[in-house]
Amino acid sequence: MYNETVIINKSIQLLGAQAGVDARTRSGIASTESIVTGPSIALIQAVADRVVIDGFTVQNNTTGPGIFTSAAFSGYWVMNNIIQNNVFGILNNSSGARYTEVRQNFLRSNNQPGAGSGNGILSDMTTSNIWVDSNLFTGHQLASVNFSPAGTATTDIIISNNRMVTDNSITLANTNNVKIFENNMTDTQGSSIFFGGSTNQTDIERNILHNSISNGINVTTFFTGVPNANIRAKYNSIQGNSNAGLQIVAGSYNVTPPNDRLDATNNWWGSPTGPAPIGSGDRVIDPGNVAEITPFLTSDPFITQQISQVLSTGPILGPPGTQTVRIEILNDDPISTAVIEIIGFYLPPNSAKLPYVHELFTINPNIKVLKSFFVNSLDQYEYQFGILNTSNVLISVWAIDVNGNVLASQRVVASEQSTISTITPNVP
CATH class of the missing domain: 2.160.20.10 (Single-stranded right-handed beta-helix, Pectin lyase-like)
Structure with missing residues (x-):
C-alpha cells in the first residue's frame, strides 16, 4: 500500500x-x-x-x-x-x-x-x-x-x-x-x-x-x-x-x-x-x-433469445484467505448449442448485491468448459447462470484455496442450485 x-x-x-x-x-x-x-x-x-x-x-x-x-x-x-x-x-x-x-x-x-x-x-x-x-x-x-x-x-x-x-x-x-x-x-x-x-x-x-x-x-x-x-x-x-x-x-x-x-x-x-x-x-x-419519434421499434432490439433456465448458487460464505472459484459447465445436449450467461455478485452486509463478473458465451453439444474467477472471501458471494437454447446443462461450482485444495463447504453441485425467474440486476 x-x-x-x-x-x-x-x-x-x-x-x-x-x-x-x-x-x-x-x-x-x-x-x-x-x-x-x-x-x-x-x-x-x-x-x-x-x-x-x-x-x-x-x-x-x-x-x-x-x-x-x-x-x-x-x-x-x-x-x-x-x-x-x-x-x-x-x-x-x-x-x-x-x-x-x-x-x-x-x-x-x-x-x-x-x-x-x-x-x-x-x-x-x-x-x-x-x-x-x-x-x-x-x-x-x-x-x-x-x-x-x-x-x-x-x-x-x-x-x-x-x-x-x-x-x-x-x-x-x-x-x-x-x-x-x-x-x-x-x-x-x-x-x-x-x-x-x-x-x-x-x-x-x-x-x-x-x-x-x-x-x-x-x-x-x-x-x-x-x-x-x-x-x-x-x-x-x-x-x-x-x-x-x-x-x-x-x-x-x-x-x-x-x-x-x-x-x-x-x-x-x-x-x-x-x-x-x-x-x-x-x-x-x-x-x-x-x-x-415515429417510426418506432415494435420489439426490444436486445432480446433475441429466450432464457430456458436461470439458476442460482445462493449465498456462499468463504473462509479467510484468497480463493479461486471454479465453475464447470457441461452442455449435455447432443444437438443444441448452449448459450450461457454468468453473473457473479458480492453480497456485502446490509447492502445491495454488487455484480463483479459478467460473461456471455456458447458451448457446443456434448462439450464441457471450465471457468475460473477470484473471489474476496471476506464477503458472501453468489453466481447466477442464464441458460439459453437448451435445459440440458449441468453446472458445478467450487472454491479452491491458495494451496490448491478443494473447499468442500463451498462446493455447489448442479442438483443443489435453485431455479429463479431472472438474472439480477438486469444485465443483458
Missing part, C-alpha cells in the same frame, strides 16, 4: 500489480493489488504526454480525485484500475493533441465530500479526442461520466460499451461531436443521459436505458442556459423509466435551420404500441414539438 501522491511528469508506463487485468472482473483483494491511497489533491497525477496508468487500486482520497490527467498534455491511457471512495474518480482532461483512452476500469462510490463529489469521470476543462470505453460504474451520486466544461466546447468524445449499474447520469454540457453508443444503464439514480445545454452533434445509438428514477434521456439548459442542437437517438432500448423515456424541456432544443429536429426514431419504448402518448410505452414529453 502506498500512502502518498504519485506525480508523473514524463512519458512512462506506470504499471501496478494488476496491469493488464480487467478491473471489472478481478477480486480487488488487498494482497493482490498495488493500492494508492490519500489524502491528496489527486492520488495519481499525470502531467506529461503519453502516460499509461494500468493495474492499480486508487482509493480513499478525502480531498480530491483518484486520478488526474492534465489539460496541458494528452495521450493518456488509464486502464484496468479500481477507483473507489474518493471525492470523485478521474479528473479526465486533455489538450486533445493525442488520443486518450479510459478503459476497463471499475469506478465505485466516489462520493467523499468536496468539489466534484459524486462523479465517476469528470472533465471540467475544454478537452477533446477521448474514448471512454468498457468501464463499470456503480454507486455515484452525481454522474457516471460528466463532460461539462466552462468556456470553449469539449469536442470529439466517444462513450461506449460501459455498464452503469445503480449509478448516475452521462452528463453533457458545452460539447460538440459526442457519440454515446452500446452502453448499458440500469436503475440510474437520475436521468440516464442528461443534456445541460450548449451541446451540438450528439449521437445516442444502441444503448440500454432501463428503469431510471427519472428519464431515459433528459434535454435541458440547466448548466448553460443555451439550447442544445442536432441530437440523434436511434435503435436504443428505453423502458421502465419513472418519469419519461425522453423529456425535452421547453426551450431547450434549437430547431432553427440549419439545425435538425431531434431524431428519436426507431427506438424501443417498452411497448409494441410505441411511446406514450402514442402508445403505452415510456412517455415522450415534448412541449415544443421539436422531436420525431
Whole structure:
C-alpha cells in the first residue's frame, strides 16, 4: 500500500500489480493489488504526454480525485484500475493533441465530500479526442461520466460499451461531436443521459436505458442556459423509466435551420404500441414539438433469445484467505448449442448485491468448459447462470484455496442450485 501522491511528469508506463487485468472482473483483494491511497489533491497525477496508468487500486482520497490527467498534455491511457471512495474518480482532461483512452476500469462510490463529489469521470476543462470505453460504474451520486466544461466546447468524445449499474447520469454540457453508443444503464439514480445545454452533434445509438428514477434521456439548459442542437437517438432500448423515456424541456432544443429536429426514431419504448402518448410505452414529453419519434421499434432490439433456465448458487460464505472459484459447465445436449450467461455478485452486509463478473458465451453439444474467477472471501458471494437454447446443462461450482485444495463447504453441485425467474440486476 502506498500512502502518498504519485506525480508523473514524463512519458512512462506506470504499471501496478494488476496491469493488464480487467478491473471489472478481478477480486480487488488487498494482497493482490498495488493500492494508492490519500489524502491528496489527486492520488495519481499525470502531467506529461503519453502516460499509461494500468493495474492499480486508487482509493480513499478525502480531498480530491483518484486520478488526474492534465489539460496541458494528452495521450493518456488509464486502464484496468479500481477507483473507489474518493471525492470523485478521474479528473479526465486533455489538450486533445493525442488520443486518450479510459478503459476497463471499475469506478465505485466516489462520493467523499468536496468539489466534484459524486462523479465517476469528470472533465471540467475544454478537452477533446477521448474514448471512454468498457468501464463499470456503480454507486455515484452525481454522474457516471460528466463532460461539462466552462468556456470553449469539449469536442470529439466517444462513450461506449460501459455498464452503469445503480449509478448516475452521462452528463453533457458545452460539447460538440459526442457519440454515446452500446452502453448499458440500469436503475440510474437520475436521468440516464442528461443534456445541460450548449451541446451540438450528439449521437445516442444502441444503448440500454432501463428503469431510471427519472428519464431515459433528459434535454435541458440547466448548466448553460443555451439550447442544445442536432441530437440523434436511434435503435436504443428505453423502458421502465419513472418519469419519461425522453423529456425535452421547453426551450431547450434549437430547431432553427440549419439545425435538425431531434431524431428519436426507431427506438424501443417498452411497448409494441410505441411511446406514450402514442402508445403505452415510456412517455415522450415534448412541449415544443421539436422531436420525431415515429417510426418506432415494435420489439426490444436486445432480446433475441429466450432464457430456458436461470439458476442460482445462493449465498456462499468463504473462509479467510484468497480463493479461486471454479465453475464447470457441461452442455449435455447432443444437438443444441448452449448459450450461457454468468453473473457473479458480492453480497456485502446490509447492502445491495454488487455484480463483479459478467460473461456471455456458447458451448457446443456434448462439450464441457471450465471457468475460473477470484473471489474476496471476506464477503458472501453468489453466481447466477442464464441458460439459453437448451435445459440440458449441468453446472458445478467450487472454491479452491491458495494451496490448491478443494473447499468442500463451498462446493455447489448442479442438483443443489435453485431455479429463479431472472438474472439480477438486469444485465443483458
